[in-house]
Amino acid sequence: MSEWRVKKGNTSVQEILIKDRDGNNVANLAVATHIKFQVKETKTVAATKIEKTKEVGGGIAVDTPSEGYLQITLEPTDTNLPPRKYYMGLEIKWSDTVLYEVTMMADGKETEVFEIEQDIMLPVAP
Numbered sequence: 384m385s386e387w388r389v390k391k392g393n394t395s396v397q398e399i400l401i402k403d404r405d406g407n408n409v410a411n412l413a414v415a416t417h418i419k420f421q422v423k424e425t426k427t428v429a430a431t432k433i434e435k436t437k438e439v440g441g442g443i444a445v446d447t448p449s450e451g452y453l454q455i456t457l458e459p460t461d462t463n464l465p466p467r468k469y470y471m472g473l474e475i476k477w478s479d480t481v482l483y484e485v486t487m488m489a490d491g492k493e494t495e496v497f498e499i500e501q502d503i504m505l506p507v508a509p
Contacts, residue, residue, distance in 0.1 A: 408451025
């Protein structure tokens with residue numbers, strides 16, 4: 384199984400193509416009322432380690448680089464977690480009755496694994 388891997392304390396940007404059940408790019412991401420990406424220690428724990436949203440400055444850009452894509456940006460403060468495997472999820476809501484937890488893809492394969500790897504370099508002093 385593939386996974387989204389990030390070096391501890393590094394920036395990471397992922398472009399995620401969102402497709403419908405027929406395999407077509409989702410064309411109405413811009414009108415979604417809520418988009419949320421989360422990383423957790425386990426699938427069942429309520430506390431999140433990383434959370435990004437569609438809101439302005441929330442870390443998720445819609446229809447970037449083109450229609451049907453989400454661009455999720457993680458900052459060094461997001462990825463400054465103990466090196467290990469975590470679980471990630473992505474939820475898109477269009478209305479109270481239209482809500483989907485989206486299957487994530489990495490390297491063309493379905494995954495829910497998010498891994499922080501130890502960075503070899505020492506942090507640069509400000």
